[in-house]
Amino acid sequence: xxxxxxxxxxxxxxxxxxxxxxxxxxxxxxxxxxxxxxxxxxxxxxxxxxxxxxxxxxxxxxxxxxxxxxxxxxxxxxxxxxxxxxxxxxxxxxxxxxxxxxxxxxxxxxxxxxxxxxxxxxxxxxxxxxxxxxxxxxxxxxxxxxxxxxxxxxxxxxxxxxxxxxxxxxxxxxxxxxxxxxxxxxxxxxxxxxxxxxxxxxxxxxxxxxxxxxxxxxxxxxxxxxxxxxxxxxxxxxxxxxxxxxxxxxxxxxxxxxxxxxxxxxxxxxxxxxxxxxxxxxxxxxxxxxxxxxxxxxxxxxxxxxxxxxxxxxxxxxxxxxxxxx
Numbered sequence: 314x315x316x317x318x319x320x321x322x323x324x325x326x327x328x329x330x331x332x333x334x335x336x337x338x339x340x341x342x343x344x345x346x347x348x349x350x351x352x353x354x355x356x357x358x359x360x361x362x363x364x365x366x367x368x369x370x371x372x373x374x375x376x377x378x379x380x381x382x383x384x385x386x387x388x389x390x391x392x393x394x395x396x397x398x399x400x401x402x403x404x405x406x407x408x409x410x411x412x413x414x415x416x417x418x419x420x421x422x423x424x425x426x427x428x429x430x431x432x433x434x435x436x437x438x439x440x441x442x443x444x445x446x447x448x449x450x451x452x453x454x455x456x457x458x459x460x461x462x463x464x465x466x467x468x469x470x471x472x473x474x475x476x477x478x479x480x481x482x483x484x485x486x487x488x489x490x491x492x493x494x495x496x497x498x499x500x501x502x503x504x505x506x507x508x509x510x511x512x513x514x515x516x517x518x519x520x521x522x523x524x525x526x527x528x529x530x531x532x533x534x535x536x537x538x539x540x541x542x543x544x545x546x547x548x549x550x551x552x553x554x555x556x557x558x559x560x561x562x563x564x565x566x567x568x569x570x571x572x573x574x575x576x577x578x579x580x581x582x583x584x585x586x587x588x589x590x591x592x593x594x595x596x597x598x599x600x601x602x603x604x605x606x607x608x609x610x611x612x613x614x615x616x617x618x619x620x621x622x623x624x625x626x627x628x629x630x631x632x633x634x635x636x637x638x639x
Contacts, residue, residue, distance in 0.1 A: 353392025357504025388475030403580030
């Protein structure tokens with residue numbers, strides 16, 4: 314199922330322009346109108362952290378201040394609906410997670426049409442989903458999680474972000490591939506979810522690795538496995554789900570930038586160039602890699618292809634799991 318997806322990602326990587334960040338970039342001009350980055354998740358999650366890492370480089374490239382507005386709720390759909398209705402003049406950017414492409418599989422009334430109401434700017438980076446455990450829990454390996462779920466009539470409790478988020482659907486796919494049942498507990502964003510596992514409110518959580526990186530490094534969370542084909546560069550000792558014995562399991566979540574439909578192409582191109590310039594900056598790339606995410610970049614068209622591919626993929630996964638949009 315993921316061979317086509319890997320082909321798309323290979324195309325994406327091949328389209329990354331190798332352009333260094335401009336040495337002549339300048340800080341925001343006094344009185345320049347701001348550009349609002351709507352992050353449809355609460356502060357402290359992986360999407361928010363990534364947007365804030367890039368903020369300064371965007372301001373230098375565009376000569377305008379960047380305002381980050383966190384509008385969480387409904388698996389990212391609340392903030393996305395606000396962005397869809399914003400002026401289509403390049404002054405509003407939806408900086409979001411790949412839930413943008415998976416939400417249509419589980420949410421009937423998003424308040425917008427994912428493909429008709431937005432235009433892609435570019436993919437920011439890829440991020441593994443990671444299964445983390447509370448240090449107070451008994452779980453130290455994927456095998457132990459699967460064994461516990463099979464022994465319990467009700468399964469084990471696993472936290473995730475809202476319905477339709479990558480963490481939720483990674484958990485759905487995990488249940489399918491292992492034949493186990495887990496009970497889902499939803500949180501509004503990665504920040505609140507990580508805190509819930511740290512406190513022992515829930516024993517396990519699927520979440521973007523950027524949201525959990527600091528807690529894993531500090532020893533406040535135990536990383537069990539990552540969803541990608543290869544281990545995360547920042548956590549090379551954390552095994553993949555497939556290497557832990559679960560076949561045909563690869564999930565690559567991503568962060569991407571979109572603008573309201575009708576935004577002029579020249580505005581999209583300016584934002585796309587600023588994105589690729591930022592990702593080409595070694596200091597920015599190092600910060601992203603330290604959070605466990607991989608800079609990607611590329612063209613608007615490449616991101617549009619990924620969105621179409623993922624909408625079809627997750628609708629199929631949810632249909633097989635008996636999950637209908639609500």
